[in-house]
Amino acid sequence: MSKQNIHVILESKIPFILITPSVLKNGQTLVMESNNFETNNIQNLLRQGIDTGKYLSDILKGKNPILIPILPSPSATAPYYQQLSAECFENGDRPDLDVIDSINKAKEIIKNKYNVELNKKIFLNGYSSSGVFAQRFSLIHPELVEKVCIGGASGSIPIPTTDLDYPLGIKNYEELFGKEFNIREYKKILFNYYVGSLECETKSLDRTDEYGDLAPMHDMSYFERSVPSDIGEAQRKKLGQALFERAERTIMILKNMGININHIVLPNRAHNDREAYELKRKNLRFINARVIQEDQEQIICLAFDKRLHKEREIFR
Numbered sequence: 001m002s003k004q005n006i007h008v009i010l011e012s013k014i015p016f017i018l019i020t021p022s023v024l025k026n027g028q029t030l031v032m033e034s035n036n037f038e039t040n041n042i043q044n045l046l047r048q049g050i051d052t053g054k055y056l057s058d059i060l061k062g063k064n065p066i067l068i069p070i071l072p073s074p075s076a077t078a079p080y081y082q083q084l085s086a087e088c089f090e091n092g093d094r095p096d097l098d099v100i101d102s103i104n105k106a107k108e109i110i111k112n113k114y115n116v117e118l119n120k121k122i123f124l125n126g127y128s129s130s131g132v133f134a135q136r137f138s139l140i141h142p143e144l145v146e147k148v149c150i151g152g153a154s155g156s157i158p159i160p161t162t163d164l165d166y167p168l169g170i171k172n173y174e175e176l177f178g179k180e181f182n183i184r185e186y187k188k189i190l191f192n193y194y195v196g197s198l199e200c201e202t203k204s205l206d207r208t209d210e211y212g213d214l215a216p217m218h219d220m221s222y223f224e225r226s227v228p229s230d231i232g233e234a235q236r237k238k239l240g241q242a243l244f245e246r247a248e249r250t251i252m253i254l255k256n257m258g259i260n261i262n263h264i265v266l267p268n269r270a271h272n273d274r275e276a277y278e279l280k281r282k283n284l285r286f287i288n289a290r291v292i293q294e295d296q297e298q299i300i301c302l303a304f305d306k307r308l309h310k311e312r313e314i315f316r
Contacts, residue, residue: 014069026153031064032124033056034069040072069104085274086228093273127153128152131151134154135158136167139170139181142189147192151195155219161257167227194295196266198275219243219273
């Protein structure tokens with residue numbers, strides 16, 4: 001792997017991390033993943049951003065520039081910027097434009113340092129909260145995104161119809177973003193989703209479903225900070241209360257709309273290592289539970305190379 005250069009940019013609308021290889025060529029693609037971490041400690045945010053950038057750079061063999069925009073976490077009651085929740089855009093605020101500013105500045109740094117022009121569109125990666133960010137950023141700015149790889153966010157896949165408000169639909173899209181939804185550009189994006197089959201086994205401590213049972217921890221349809229409760233309820237009524245049923249119906253609708261999307265469920269994979277350990281410890285049914293991160297490197301590489309849809313069987 002070639003030598004990597006790490007740029008920490010603080011003089012920007014939002015801070016960002018840019019990791020660049022020693023050699024770049026015209027037309028290479030900028031890879032972006034937002035920070036997953038909520039804290040008002042900037043040092044911790046930057047540290048996590050650098051770790052995320054290094055991880056992506058290692059997966060892609062250090063050949064592409066990596067951008068990690070650091071979205072703010074001013075307080076526990078602030079809008080969920082890490083997921084671009086609808087609340088983020090109240091009062092005319094536009095954190096998405098701050099992210100675009102970091103993309104443009106990253107490309108400017110690369111042009112000045114390497115004298116090359118990158119691909120106009122980016123590869124967008126995300127897992128869990130950064131996966132939710134990826135699906136929503138793609139919805140807001142489809143003209144900027146070429147390919148997306150999203151893990152652990154299958155409960156909140158948006159459908160670009162006027163049946164639901166943002167973030168699960170586009171009913172109030174023009175009101176929030178001041179423009180028409182660009183379905184033509186959205187159909188050009190190659191979406192690759194993946195989720196572990198044990199995603200719903202870990203329950204929330206305080207969110208309940210329609211029957212009063214604890215809702216799955218990672219199903220954002222039940223998490224009001226991410227999805228307003230009325231929108232989540234409408235989504236579940238239309239598409240199903242269970243995450244996997246809802247995801248399957250959503251994918252079918254999107255494919256029928258002409259959206260280029262693939263969704264794979266990885267057997268015996270939990271959302272993270274802690275949950276895999278707890279599931280195995282508490283219930284023999286889950287003795288074969290594994291962490292989904294074991295497969296991430298291959299999934300991200302295949303999605304980056306536009307080949308994930310051809311490789312479904314390798315994860316069985």
